Amino acid sequence: MxxxxxxxxxxxxxxxxxxxxxxxxxxxxxxxxxxxxxxxxxxxxxxxxxxxxxxxxxxxxxxxxxxxxxxxxxxxxxxxxxxxxxxxxxxxxxxxxxxxxxxxxxxxDQKKASYWYKKAADSGNVTAQTKIALRYADGIGIKKNQHIAKQYFHEAASKGDPVAELNLGNFFQKGVAVHENAAQAVFWWMQSAKQGNSEAQNALA
The missing domain is CATH 1.25.40.10 (Tetratricopeptide repeat domain)
Known part of the structure; x- marks a missing residue:
């Protein structure tokens, strides 16, 4: 005892x-x-x-x-x-x-930041998924890879993250790592805009 x-x-x-x-x-x-x-x-x-x-x-x-x-x-x-x-x-x-x-x-240390964002993202943390997606998209602390960025954006957007929804919409609008698809762009912008994201609201204006 x-x-x-x-x-x-x-x-x-x-x-x-x-x-x-x-x-x-x-x-x-x-x-x-x-x-x-x-x-x-x-x-x-x-x-x-x-x-x-x-x-x-x-x-x-x-x-x-x-x-x-x-x-x-x-x-x-x-x-x-x-x-x-x-x-x-x-x-x-x-x-x-x-x-x-x-x-x-x-x-x-941006490399260590990216390492830990990815680790948290791969454990399912939605904020980390969006953060590492942004880093893959821009090549911050990790090798630039738009396809991996799209995967993380999609995963976070599917969980309702407004920043991921905005960026996934941007990818569809520009045809980045996906086939250009205006309808999908509008769909994801609308999801983000519903949560008050001003950039998504402007994209729809």
């Missing part, structure tokens, strides 16, 4: 209490059963994350990124996003792709 977790003394955590510490982090973060307290949530997440708890690593990274309960620190956010990403957390994969793309908390 694991030792009981002393809620009044976070530093008393043992490896067997990691799940409980993560759960307490959730409780304080969401105000579930206890008053919402981001600072206390960060303490519990930090303790669980230090024992390689994947969910806590991600939540702690989000808190450092947003400055919730801790002083905002992009370097620490990247550290924890990176740990979570290397353990297979798809949201963290997207986060470090963004960090490399924008040079936040780490040196800007």
């Amino acid at each position: 694991s030792a009981p977790l002393d809620k009044s003394n976070p530093v008393s955590i043992r490896s067997s209490n990691v799940s409980a510490a993560s759960a307490l982090g959730d409780a304080y973060y969401n105000g579930s059963g206890v008053p919402q307290d981001y600072s206390t949530a960060a303490i519990w997440y930090s303790l669980a994350a230090s024992h390689d708890d994947l969910v806590s690593e991600y939540h702690l990274a989000v808190m450092y990124s947003a400055g919730l309960g801790v002083q905002r620190n992009n370097s620490k956010a990247f550290y924890w996003f990176n740990k979570a990403a290397h353990s297979g957390n798809v949201a963290a994969e997207l986060a470090i792709a963004e960090a490399y793309a924008n040079g936040e908390g780490v040196g800007q």
Whole structure:
């Protein structure tokens, strides 16, 4: 039987209490059963994350990124996003792709950004699918390939991403990696425009 977790003394955590510490982090973060307290949530997440708890690593990274309960620190956010990403957390994969793309908390590196966007995209993340499609289309951090770009745009557009819908419409309108098809262009622009995308709305005007 694991030792009981002393809620009044976070530093008393043992490896067997990691799940409980993560759960307490959730409780304080969401105000579930206890008053919402981001600072206390960060303490519990930090303790669980230090024992390689994947969910806590991600939540702690989000808190450092947003400055919730801790002083905002992009370097620490990247550290924890990176740990979570290397353990297979798809949201963290997207986060470090963004960090490399924008040079936040780490040196800007477009090749690494594309690597992580693709990894998250291949795990089904729709935002990453659109991002890597744009990179294949323009050759940013990865070899330009309009056919692969079209595949990712189509996958993301099929899930309702308005930017992917816009770009897929553009591909059909220009005949890029597909046969030129005005009807398909209008169809995808309409899907994007319905979600408020101004470029798609202008394309239909």
